Amino acid sequence: MSRLIIVSNRVAPISEGGPAAGGLAVGVYDALKETGGMWFGWSGEVVASGQPQLQLVEQGPVTFATIGLARRDYDQYYRGFSNATLWPAFHYRADLIQYDRHDFEGYWRVNTWLAQQLVPLLRPDDVIWVHDYHLIPFAQALRSAGVRNRIGFFLHIPFPAAQVLLAVPPHRALVEALCSFDLLGFQTQADVRAFCDYVVHEGGGEVAGGEQGAPVVAGAPAHVRAFGRSLRAAAYPIGVYPDEIAQLAKAGARGKSVRLMRQTRHERKLIMSVDRLDYSKGLVERFRAFEHLLDQVPACRNNVSFVQIAPPTRADMHAYQDIRLRLESELGRINGRFAELDWTPIRYIHRQYERSVLAALFRESHVGYVTPLRDGMNLVAKEYVSAQDPDDPGVLVLSRFAGAADELTGALIVNPIDIDGMAQALSEALAMPLADRRARYRDMMAQLRSNNVSVWRDTFLRDLAQGGQLPAERAPG
Numbered sequence: 378m379s380r381l382i383i384v385s386n387r388v389a390p391i392s393e394g395g396p397a398a399g400g401l402a403v404g405v406y407d408a409l410k411e412t413g414g415m416w417f418g419w420s421g422e423v424v425a426s427g428q429p430q431l432q433l434v435e436q437g438p439v440t441f442a443t444i445g446l447a448r449r450d451y452d453q454y455y456r457g458f459s460n461a462t463l464w465p466a467f468h469y470r471a472d473l474i475q476y477d478r479h480d481f482e483g484y485w486r487v488n489t490w491l492a493q494q495l496v497p498l499l500r501p502d503d504v505i506w507v508h509d510y511h512l513i514p515f516a517q518a519l520r521s522a523g524v525r526n527r528i529g530f531f532l533h534i535p536f537p538a539a540q541v542l543l544a545v546p547p548h549r550a551l552v553e554a555l556c557s558f559d560l561l562g563f564q565t566q567a568d569v570r571a572f573c574d575y576v577v578h579e580g581g582g583e584v585a586g587g588e589q590g591a592p593v594v595a596g597a598p599a600h601v602r603a604f605g606r607s608l609r610a611a612a613y614p615i616g617v618y619p620d621e622i623a624q625l626a627k628a629g630a631r632g633k634s635v636r637l638m639r640q641t642r643h644e645r646k647l648i649m650s651v652d653r654l655d656y657s658k659g660l661v662e663r664f665r666a667f668e669h670l671l672d673q674v675p676a677c678r679n680n681v682s683f684v685q686i687a688p689p690t691r692a693d694m695h696a697y698q699d700i701r702l703r704l705e706s707e708l709g710r711i712n713g714r715f716a717e718l719d720w721t722p723i724r725y726i727h728r729q730y731e732r733s734v735l736a737a738l739f740r741e742s743h744v745g746y747v748t749p750l751r752d753g754m755n756l757v758a759k760e761y762v763s764a765q766d767p768d769d770p771g772v773l774v775l776s777r778f779a780g781a782a783d784e785l786t787g788a789l790i791v792n793p794i795d796i797d798g799m800a801q802a803l804s805e806a807l808a809m810p811l812a813d814r815r816a817r818y819r820d821m822m823a824q825l826r827s828n829n830v831s832v833w834r835d836t837f838l839r840d841l842a843q844g845g846q847l848p849a850e851r852a853p854g
């Protein structure tokens with residue numbers, strides 16, 4: 378069997394043996410711990426002086442190969458083009474896109490340099506699977522270095538509509554670079570359609586076949602011919618291990634955190650949200666909708682608590698400092714308006730938690746409140762459902778703009794801009810009869826089991842192994 382090489386900017390922290398907050402690290406970690414292989418990427422360190430050195434650490438069946446970034450590379454590649462240009466653009470926040478040509482050059486330079494670091498570690502029959510928007514030029518860089526292995530790419534975040542992508546000045550170079558991969562994986566059919574639309578209408582390419590009408594999971598990938606390359610593209614919605622999470626949640630219910638939560642909530646109902654503190658997550662709108670619920674349904678006052686766990690992320694970037702200030706101002710305002718001596722309406726927590734603790738808290742709560750403005754998938758939504766008690770499950774309130782909404786049709790689907798609609802959904806969720814909750818939970822668990830993270834990995838790798846061309850067999854221009 379070929380060895381699997383995973384390449385991503387963020388690598389799960391090695392010492393803690395578990396993933397950081399962020400869907401990529403969590404999903405990839407779950408996928409790789411079964412197959413074994415190598416995980417190559419940034420160590421998370423910024424190297425003040427001297428050349429960053431590659432570090433190899435073996436942990437069970439996985440070799441972690443990580444390297445630091447020089448300050449300028451971190452600023453241009455990570456903070457700059459990846460997170461100040463691509464992240465807002467791909468999350469439909471054209472208002473937040475910043476562009477600096479030097480950052481773009483740095484992004485390309487770091488991709489080339491990272492590819493050069495990887496090349497000596499590769500064997501001829503390795504299968505290379507590159508993840509996410511930081512590494513769009515990675516296949517092109519490997520090909521230039523003479524690598525002929527199969528190379529796949531999975532985008533964890535949305536692929537934007539062509540009209541939005543056009544706002545990123547080097548959009549054409551990016552899509553051309555994507556076409557150097559053999560297989561492109563997206564979270565949803567809508568993302569595949571957006572990519573194909575760009576290829577046909579802006580890139581002068583052709584698309585044939587595929588399952589573009591299919592609502593959820595990929596059938597046969599679409600064949601794409603563009604920029605002198607022939608490749609395939611399909612949707613592979615990332616999953617979780619629902620039964621493993623259910624076990625963790627059940628075991629964690631006896632732990633200290635859940636006991637504390639129980640003691641302090643008394644008989645109150647609990648609404649729970651967990652997100653990185655990112656402007657794509659719709660936290661301000663979510664707080665306002667909870668406020669609206671307290672306004673509209675006085676019986677909820679002092680009878681419902683909302684816990685928002687939001688570990689800060691990319692905290693050295695202006696847009697993230699700004700969303701944090703806005704959120705904290707809303708939080709202070711709403712808590713000031715409604716709090717009682719014995720009740721704080723919104724509890725706001727920055728901490729990281731063990732997966733078992735999070736799962737147990739999900740199980741303890743009555744409503745999972747997951748309302749991003751845009752999200753590639755949103756694993757939290759899938760984790761929330763997985764963690765529920767089958768006899769007395771909570772209700773998921775889910776944004777239609779999360780990729781997970783395609784699969785989790787048993788959720789109460791909301792538009793996160795519609796504050797009134799979200800408050801109504803919360804009220805409905807809090808009052809939902811047991812039979813209805815059970816039926817929705819059963820449907821969603823069946824879907825999560827049939828498309829778990831092994832299915833995601835195996836389907837993608839099967840398609841990558843089966844088709845595609847080696848670079849010597851380039852399609853005619």
Ligand code: ADP
Pocket residue numbers: 397398399400401403651652653686687688727728729730731732735754755756757758760
């Ligand atoms: P994103 O990838 O944008 O962060 P996802 O919902 O897809 O969003 O993935 C987030 C992942 O990070 C989930 O697996 C979630 O459990 C985990 N996570 C989020 N916040 C925390 C936290 N405070 N402690 C531990 N894990 C967290």
Ligand code: G6P
Pocket residue numbers: 387398399400401402509510533534690691
């Ligand atoms: C999302 C992205 C990942 C990223 C994660 C955390 O899940 O898709 O690529 O790793 O957010 O963000 P960070 O900038 O800390 O890696």
